[in-house]
Amino acid sequence: MTAWKQAVARAFDRADEYDGAARIQAMVADGLAVAIAAEPLAPSPHVLEIGCGTGFLTQALRSRVSVGPMLASDIAAAMIARCRTRIGEVPDLHFAVMDAERPAATAGFDLIASSLAAQWFAHLPGALAGLAALLRPGGLLAVTTLAAGTFREWDAAQDKAGRVSATPAYPTIETLRSMRFENCRTEIRLEDVRETHADGAAFLRALRAIGADTPAELAAPRSAGQLRRALRAFDAQGASVTYAVATCLIRRAGEPKSARQP
């Protein structure tokens, strides 16, 4: 695992205030569960969840879809422990510490789902291709991730302060729509979700609380003076940020397993 990825995992391990600060993540996870429930699925689908975190999607999915055996995974061991605590002991629900870009799982899933974890992948198209290859014919890979335009208000405030933003370079909708996966049909939806904070300091505290404060790989060092100026500019703009949330529905060719198949 690269040093940057280890830093990402450590930041999420430390995120014991996640649930109190992750309003957008809770909302997006529920929206993804609704979108998945509206899709044709195999009966009692065999599910792999990627980047389960504290279990917002795990819980939403289990309440909206009649799932079969489920493996909930995350790169951060402490996140898995928090998810276990949220869901409790449930038959046929298993957990694994796993980097989704090197999945230690064998093919045969009817549904692979992930909410707001894929923006942490080092190589999104390669990672999604690897996950799509684990689907059964007719299976669905359903992922929300962040697209270009996310945190544009914070980036603009930093520009004004002469500070280079450490926000990762999220893919544009065109880049996402140009992704192709073998034997799969892909649909990408984009939605802006806004969140207003008391001020810029509260925004940065919330990012840290949810473990999302690891700067982009190779981000340039910035000074404390630049940060203060950026925070003033951000507060003057109203301390709101946009999350550009992309929902990727990747369907493997073939019929979903029917109730009569083993």
Ligand SMILES: C[S@@+](CC[C@H](N)C(=O)[O-])C[C@H]1O[C@@H](n2cnc3c(N)ncnc32)[C@H](O)[C@@H]1O
């Ligand atoms: C913003 S949280 C989202 C958690 C949860 N899905 C939710 O909706 O609240 C991102 C999660 O992705 C995990 N993650 C980041 N990179 C990962 C990777 N390469 N493989 C698996 N999980 C990863 C983090 O540890 C963290 O728990």
